[in-house]
Amino acid sequence: MAKPRNNSGKTKARLDISRPIGLFSSLKIELGVLIVIATSIAFVLVWFLLKYGWSGWIAMPLTMIVALSITYFFSRGLIAPLRQLRDAAEAMAEGDYSVRVQTGTDSNDEIGRLARTFNEMAEELQHADQMRRDLVANVSHELRTPVSALQAMVENMADGVVEPTPANLESILNQTHRLSDLIAFLLDLSRMEAGAASLEIERFNLHDFLDETIEPLEIADAGHAHDIVMNVDTDIWMEGDQDRLRQLFTNIIANALKHSADDTEVLIEAHENTSNGTIVTNVVNYGSQIPKEARSEIFRRFVKGKTGPGTESGGTGLGLSIARWAAQLHGGTVRVVDDDRGADFEIVLPKYHIASDE
Known part of the structure; x- marks a missing residue:
């Protein structure tokens, strides 16, 4: 099968698995329908031939040939997609992760679902391969x-x-x-x-922890005249691995400083949510905004933000990804939320650490 090329020049194979049978939700039903159709046609044909005086020695072989032809025609529709899936898997084994199969809108049985699952797997493998290339x-x-x-x-x-x-x-x-x-x-x-997740859990004061985290960032930021304003109560205590959490807050705050204009403020505020036992921290970069469609993308590895039109911010593109990983190790989350003041990174962490069963 010819493989059309996309705009990037990379082979983009699409294998069509449309077939005469595919309207049912079960392959067993499809096989049953195939048997019923072939048997019914054979019965009608032999009855018709015998009625008009054909010899049984001629009618029976002719009927069997017709029944086998019908079965072969429909069975090709059942076997062809499996053959095409095999070809697609072989292409992926050779390193072509762009291969996809087209299920068609009428494919609802196990083969159709298998094809859709195959496409999802191929998409993930292609993304992983691209990540490997980006890493290098x-x-x-x-x-x-x-x-x-x-x-x-x-x-x-x-x-x-x-x-x-x-x-x-x-x-x-x-x-x-x-x-x-x-x-x-x-x-x-x-x-x-x-998947390393070893944590050294200890109880600490959040205000003091953030104050210690901010100090080296202020020194490194000298010359840009950023003012880091911290609005955090001094009586908030929590449990966690301070080294991992310092990675989290350092990367988020450093990202806010990097994308803030000189002589502007970066706000850090935190409060305790007693209803669900979490501590919510917001790091707000005044003035700038992150489009909603890009808010998930920026947490992917090697994705770099923009300091201006068409200009990347530099760095490794790993900071926000590592920040999210550190939050997830503690059962927390990091996301960008709507805020009229500017780009607002919301960090939600449990107040008390819950030990894993693993």
């Missing part, structure tokens, strides 16, 4: 930049082109910090993929 491309790019800068600066110092001044050494240190941050992101990503 992103890691290569993110590693190349600081390594190239380090190599150039160290070679210049070794050749005596530049002096090892405090400013040059600080530049080297900044590049090593960038490499360290990237390695930490990749380690977190590997934990996400492995």
Whole structure:
């Protein structure tokens, strides 16, 4: 079967499994209908031939040939989609995850449902393959930049082109910090993929915890004149893994700072929801908004936000994905909610940790 190509040039195979039988919700019913149809036609035909004086030795073989032909015609409709599904599976085994099967609107039986499930599986595999490609491309790019800068600066110092001044050494240190941050992101990503969820649970004060989390961010943000306003009661206590939660809040707050104009505020407010035993924290980036259709997309790995029209924000594209992972480890959620003030990231965490049965 010819495979049309999409706009990207990648093969996009679509295998049609439409067939004469497919209106019923069960393959057993379809087979039963096929047997009834073939038997009825054979009975009528043999009756007609015998009535008009045909010899039984001629009528019976002729009737059997007609019945087998009818059965063969309809059985092709039952077997063909399975053959096409097999071909599609073989194409996927060779690495073509773009292959899909067309179920048609009249396919309601087990084969039709199998085809739709196959399409869903193919979609997930194609997405996973694209994620793998993105991982290689992103890691290569993110590693190349600081390594190239380090190599150039160290070679210049070794050749005596530049002096090892405090400013040059600080530049080297900044590049090593960038490499360290990237390695930490990749380690977190590997934990996400492995499902690692070991937590060191302790009770702590949320206000003090957020104050400690914000301090290094304010230092790193020097020069942009952002004002981080914290509206959190000092008597809110909760349970959780402070290291994992610090990843969560650091990534969310850093994202808000990155997408805020200079000389603007970032608001952090928290309150306890006594009705369901959770603590709700909102990190609001004044002025900017996130379109509703993009609110789920930004939490996917390697998806980078925009600092302006057609301009990516930089970074690894892993921060928000890791933040959501850290929240899920605690049985919480992170999402973007409607807020007239600006982009509002709402973090909902249980006040008390519930130990897993696993």
